[in-house]
Amino acid sequence: MLKELKDVLRTVPEVEDLVGPEDAAKLLSVKEYHGVNEVKSCLRSAFTKLMTASKEAVSEAITKLIFRLNAESKVRTLTEKENLVLSLEKQYPEDVGVLSAFFFNYIKLSPGEALYIGANEPHAYLSGECIECMATSDNVVRAGLTPKYRDVQTLCSMLTYKQVFPEILRGVPVQPYVRRYTPPFDEFEVDCCSLPPGELVVISPVSGPSVYLVMAGEGEIQVDSMPNGEKSKQGDVFFVPAYTEVKFSASGPECMQLYRAGVNSRFFN
Secondary structure, rough: OOOHHHHHHHHHHHHHHHHHHHHHHHHHOOOOOHHHHHHHHHHHHHHHHHHOOOHHHHHHHHHHHHHHHHHHHHOOOHHHHHHHHHHHHHHOOOHHHHHHEEEEOOOOOOOOEEEOOOOOOOOOOOOOOOOOOOOOOOOOOOOOOOOOOOOOOHHHOOOOOOOOOOOOOOOOOEEEOOEEOOOOOOOOOEEEEEEOOOEEEEOOOOOOOOEEEEOOOEEEEEEEOOOOOOOEOOOOOEOOOOOOEEEEEEEEOEEEEEEEEEHHHHHHO
C-alpha cells in the first residue's frame, strides 16, 4: 500500500502539488522498517495537506488533472483509478474527494460479497446497491463527495491510517437458502436469505433480537407470538425478539430476498 501511495506522488503531479514538496518528500522517503507510527505520521500529514487545501487550489488541480487524463486517454489506456476519477469529477466537480480517491482502495463487490470496515476508517459508496449494517456510533464525519456538512480537520485527525486491503466476505451457509456474514467484532452479524418461490425457511431462535429487511419479492412471515402469518413484501421491516422462531415463505413469482441483522453469535459463546 505504501508503494502505491508513492507511485501516486510520482505519477499524479496534481496531487503532489497539493501535498507540497516537504510532505511529499517525507512520504516518498519513508520505509516500512521505519515503523508503523512513522509511516502513519507521514501519511496523516500528506493526506491532511491534500484535504485542507484551499478551494481555489483544489479546483485548479482538478481542472489540470481532468485535462491531462482526457489528453492521455487518446494515446494510452487509463488505469481503473484514473477512470474512476473522471467519473467522480462529473458527479462532484471541484470536490477534493475526487483527488482523495488516489489515497483509497478501489473495490468492486459482486453480488453475494461483503466487506467490513472498522471504526475510524474512511469509505465512500460510489454506485450500485448494498446493505449496510452499522454498529452504534455517536458521529458520522464527512469530508468529501457529499453536499452535507464537512468536518475535514476532525476526519483527518481521527483516521487510523492503516494500509490494508479489506477482507472480502462471501458468507457461510448456515442452513438451506441462508448465508451468514460475520465480521470480527461483537456488535452484529448479517444473514442473507434468498428464498425461491413456493419455498419455506425456518429461522431457529437466536440469543439476541433481530431486525429483518425484505429487499425483494413477497411472501409471508410467521413468528411464535403471531397466531397467523402476516404478508410481507419489498421494503418491509420486522423486529423479532430474542429466542423467537421465525418462518418465511415466498409466494410471489420471484425469489424473496431478505436480510437479518442481529448481535454477533460469538458474543454469546
